[in-house]
Amino acid sequence: MPDVAPFRQYQLETAYDELFLGPNTPRPHYRLLSERLRELPPDELARRQQAADLAFLNQGITFTVYGRDEGTERIFPYDLLPRLLTAKEWDTIERGLAQRVTALNLFLRDIYHEETILRAGVVPRELVYSCRHFSRQMRGVSVPRDRYVSIVGTDLIRLPSGQFAVLEDNLRVPSGVSYMLANRLVMKRVFPQLFSSYGVRSIDHYGQALLATLRSLAPQGRSDPTIVLLTPGVFNSAYYEHTFLARQMGVELVEGRDLIVHDNVVYMRTTAGLRRVDVIYRRVDDEFIDPLAFRPDSVLGVAGLLNAYRAGNVALANALGTGVADDKAIYAYVPAMIKFYLDEDPILPNVETFLLSDDRQRQHVLNNLDSLVVKAVGESGGYDMLIGPHSTLEQRAQFRDRIIANPRNYIAQPTLALSKAPCFIDGKLESRHVDLRPYILFGDQISIVPGGLTRVALRRGSLVVNSSQGGGSKDTWVLY
DSSP, X not given: OOXXXXXXXXXXXXXXXXXXXXXXXXXXXXXXXXXXXXXXXXXXXXXXXXXXHHHHHHHTOEXXXXXXXXXXXXXXXXXXXXXEEOHHHHHHHHHHHHHHHHHHHHHHHHHTTTOHHHHTTXXXXXXXXTOTTOXXXXXXXXXXXXXXXXXXXXXXXXXXXXXXXXEXXXXXXXXXXXXXXXXXXXXXXXXXXXXXXXXXXXXXXXXXXXXXXXXXXXXXXXXXXXXXXXXXXXXXXXXXXXXXHHXXXXXXXXXXXXXXXXXXXXXXXXXXXXXXXXXXEEOSOHHHHOTTTSOTTOSSSOTTHHHHHHTTSSEEXXXXXXXXXXXXXXXXXXXXXXXXXXXXXXXXXBOOOEXXXXXXXXXXXXXXXXXXXXXXXXOOTTOSEEEGGGOOXXXXXXXXXXXXXXXXXXXXXEOOOOOEEEEEETTEEEEEEEEEEOEEEESSSEEEOSOOEEXXXXXXXXXXXXXXXXXXXXXXXXXX
């Protein structure tokens, strides 16, 4: 245990600690931060945390929690202390993510066209066809530049060895990038001298990088494309983010009722009449995006949009049907995809994953539910998830029944000791588990802003970092 105030109560455990190499020994790139923390008067951190919280409140940086009776809109929890990554660490992350996104794009194009990877038996055909996000309407449909996923958020964890590994891919409508940007703005206000003392790479260009990525998807001949961000509306959990990103890019934020399709061309209703739309950054799920093609009861989408898309008159980011590649069972095959399409070994490894549709693996999981993490393949946000070591007998019995009833719907992974980082909680510095979600853009080229959303499990001992489950976030500094 470090014996230097304010770290007197800080616990070092078996998990990798982001700040400390050992008792009283900060990692070299954290040395300046730890020295500054020791120099601060006892109440100064509390004062700066209050200032940060007030900044989030005044800017309306919120998220919505579904399924709760109390007020559902909350201020996004923010931890005061930054997480630092060295240039060498970031280089590995950046190369690994670029490799992974390239392979996932090739996989998506392949399964909707030639199916070479299915015919080769590298990925089981039945696993793809049984995925609820596999879109038969996308078979044979070509998308601009073959970019099926242009905006990706990949969740990384750091193992006790210090190595980063991929926990899951978020390819449909990855969220959280606005919090990454907001964290940086607030950090610059509450720790201006510390920030300027470190050589921190900028993330301020994310909005323009996103806009350039979307522009690159425009149909041929549309040299000055009209781009819109399609939101489900104010009741969506990420509505704050939708408004934030539309402002950052200077594009219109629209709902389904603002768009109309005529002769397979999408138009936006404006006070000056109809205006053609060329690219839609959609934050609406596949099944709701066109009531004529998918759910007829959807009021969030645009009737006829799929036909306009098939005709090549409008681009969507991300493409329809991309959710098949972030199915948690398909995830287990991403290293094989990298080998198959790129003939390379994965730079970032996967976490060991048990497929419960396999009889032998399922039996192993059922025998070890108390030590494993079980997840539903199509869920996110920490829903429908069992963390074995923290579960009750009743919870394990419920999951056993669910797995036996529908084994394809679940996977299991070992309970991993995610790395820990110092957090300012209840007036003290304590360690909490963290992960990292960098954001990848894929248009003309792959672009990854140097940073990401470090998510924090704010509850002591918890491994769940999702904001919907009590998690928060902290700023991520990638150093030169």
